[in-house]
Amino acid sequence: MTETDIREQMLIDGAWVDAADGRVIEIESPRDHAVIGQVPRGGEADVDKAVRAARAAQPAWRATPPRERGDAFRRIADALEPELERIARLSALENGNAIRTQTRGESAFVVDAFRYFSGLAAEAKGETQPRGDLILDYTRREPLGVVGAIVPWNAPLMLSALKIAPAITMGNTLVLKLAEDAPLAILAVVRKCQEHLPAGVLNVVTGYGTEAGEALSHHPGVDKLSFTGSTAVGKRVMEVASERVVPVSLELGGKSPQVVFPDADEDWVVDGTIAGVRFFRQGQSCTAGSRLFLHESIFDSFIDKLTERLSKLVVGDPLDEATDMGAIVNTKQFDKVCDYIADGESQAGARITIGGVPPKDGPLSGGNYVQPTVIANVANDWRVAQEEIFGPVVVAIPWKDEDDVIAMANETHYGLAGFVWSHDMGAALRTAHRLDAGWVQVNQGGGQVLGQSYGGFKQSGIGREFSLEGMLDSFTQRKQVSVNLAH
């Protein structure tokens, strides 16, 4: 098996298996459309086997002392370290994210997350309540049972690690459904996990959302659903979960604002907003700050700087060390991004300052490459300003009044992230407090950090999973125990 001829399997009950009906999904690299491997096309029968295995493994795993459960992830992290470069290459190949700017960091994050949650394994503490000497009233944090988790393709390593480690260290067993476009790198991680976990504790199914994903969210043996993906599918998962009153965590889409004040027309802000748009991941990030609200007094000057800076980004082969920005994950997503750009371009008054719909021929036409694109002079109610494009596209909207810009920024059904840029801390923090978003950054445009409270407001999600508190809330349930000591 070479890097471009991979035959992967699913992990069910400690064994590596094909789909029950033998079907497969071919994985195409967005860098050149070459098929690089295949995974099983898991369906209802496979999901059923995986959930049964997870149920069977539950009693022994929840009885395993928490520190021992955590230790498994410390050992997995150590075992993964020498594999990280291979995993980073695989990830770049399958989902098009550039190895230098994205997938190396993302694979290192997996090790970091495993170590972080390993150390938190014994922190699922309860409380005692004062009821006098004759009553002992206390709470316990217990595992939920079998967790069904579903992840997307855009940051598959990071997002899978954030389900696997907290769910399992808390004593749950897990069935994880990977994204059909990017299962290979995380399966390489899972192979290491399996060397240190009992059979059935971690089960991993590959397949399509409408088949394996639906089967998992419907399965009566699943006690909790943890979903990361689009708002549309998140609603569907929540609807299905409501039939059985199963708790859900949802990390969904976004259309996040970046508000730039008049005193912030500076190069470091330009660089920060570029990071905030997640241009280095082709804008394929839930927290992308893809609506840029620029004060009218600096609008033209800021756009000039932004355009100049973006023109220096190298778009190309994700495995090339010179590449800043790789390829869009698949042809469907590529076409969708191109349609949005064409739609924005066709609006009266819109001005594309860089990028645009990619040419059909030329050096990059063999893969899903889109140049960084800025659409200036956009109105806040246009589709490009309201819908999640999930591509390297930012819309720029002018503003002059603080109340107005906050109203415009909040005029969306999403509420995942926000960015504010100003030296005036009063203005910056006022704005941060008034934005309807689960995560606001001031004067920085970085990614999530372990330990933060990360999650969405409004239709961007429910629940938090990135921190100790998130882990406790999402992967344990509280039990109150009340004891009469008088007898």
Ligand code: NAD
């Ligand atoms: P998607 O919702 O299409 O798919 C996500 C996962 O759900 C995939 O594994 C898919 O197979 C599965 N799925 C699809 N239909 C299903 C169904 N009916 N039942 C069960 N599972 C189903 O999203 P995507 O295109 O893979 O990812 C991009 C989206 O994810 C964007 O909207 C992005 O903002 C969001 N996202 C959110 C976060 C966050 O932390 N909030 C992080 C990353 C991505």
